């Protein structure tokens with residue numbers, strides 16, 4: 504399989520030079536300047552084109568819910584998938600508001616969703632309980648990665664020039680925390696948070712569950728696929744595959760929150776060349792998200808106090824990416840506008 508390409512250094516440098524010439528003090532548009540420069544390198548154009556975003560929401564259930572790690576019951580996963588289809592979820596609204604293509608994929612929901620108009624790619628009806636056993640077999644993890652790769656191929660074939668992966672899976676902040684701990688080396692206190700809003704007692708249980716899962720694998724050498732199979736989830740593995748295929752095809756990837764960043768860390772453990780294709784959107788309220796982003800060398804654009812998932816934080820940040828591109832393309836240079844440059 505062809506490797507993930509490197510960004511284009513010369514278009515990146517041309518964009519950097521252009522930013523110095525636009526009618527503003529250099530650096531005064533802050534992160535939007537850096538974003539335009541990054542996108543110029545990723546698109547291979549001195550002046551990047553406006554983005555055609557595609558959002559794919561991957562759904563899956565989690566055996567670890569039996570431990571009482573979520574404030575909501577597992578049936579909510581399937582019910583929310585129906586809500587996505589009917590247009591009533593946060594991501595349904597944000598996709599419409601941003602003219603983004605929205606696709607929903609069943610990668611491993613426990614309930615039967617066969618009557619819904621979504622992509623049916625159930626690898627398994629819910630993962631194993633990672634406190635005591637592998638979340639998936641290696642083969643199932645590979646199959647779930649392929650579900651995500653297929654979704655990226657469809658989105659790109661449909662014209663997407665920016666990919667957003669969303670998640671829906673009650674309980675999925677637990678495997679995400681476990682992946683982040685294992686892949687960054689941070690401890691459970693720094694990474695495990697309240698997800699949908701578990702109580703203090705629930706948080707203590709959740710921390711113990713993650714600590715037990717990590718202890719189960721302590722001393723074992725695992726590659727990226729192995730970590731994903733042991734500690735991940737079906738939708739998380741699909742998200743990782745989506746990111747890997749997007750990067751392989753040279754399409755920038757806009758990360759969402761805690762679950763999305765855990766999937767990106769897993770993708771990075773499988774192929775570190777993915778790094779330059781990952782863009783951070785927001786910083787989730789979920790404990791540990793900032794550290795997970797840092798581990799990937801990413802700094803979020805915004806912090807709106809979101810803690811939802813579904814791709815919602817990435818979708819909410821989309822206008823900023825489009826504005827970064829519009830400013831880079833549309834502003835006059837000092838020479839064009841006849842404005843004097845910096846004098847001292």
Ligand SMILES: Cc1cc2ncn([C@H]3O[C@H](COP(=O)(O)O)[C@@H](O)[C@H]3O)c2cc1C
Nearest residue numbers: 573575670671672673674675676698699812
């Ligand atoms: C109605 C509802 C809609 C959601 N949309 C995303 N999530 C988010 O919350 C869940 C993760 O939190 P935890 O690990 O605590 O279960 C995931 O489904 C995630 O997508 C939702 C959760 C709920 C309840």
Ligand SMILES: O=C(O)c1cccnc1
Nearest residue numbers: 698760761787810811812
């Ligand atoms: O950051 C997220 O993606 C998140 C946080 C809490 C619950 N669900 C998702």
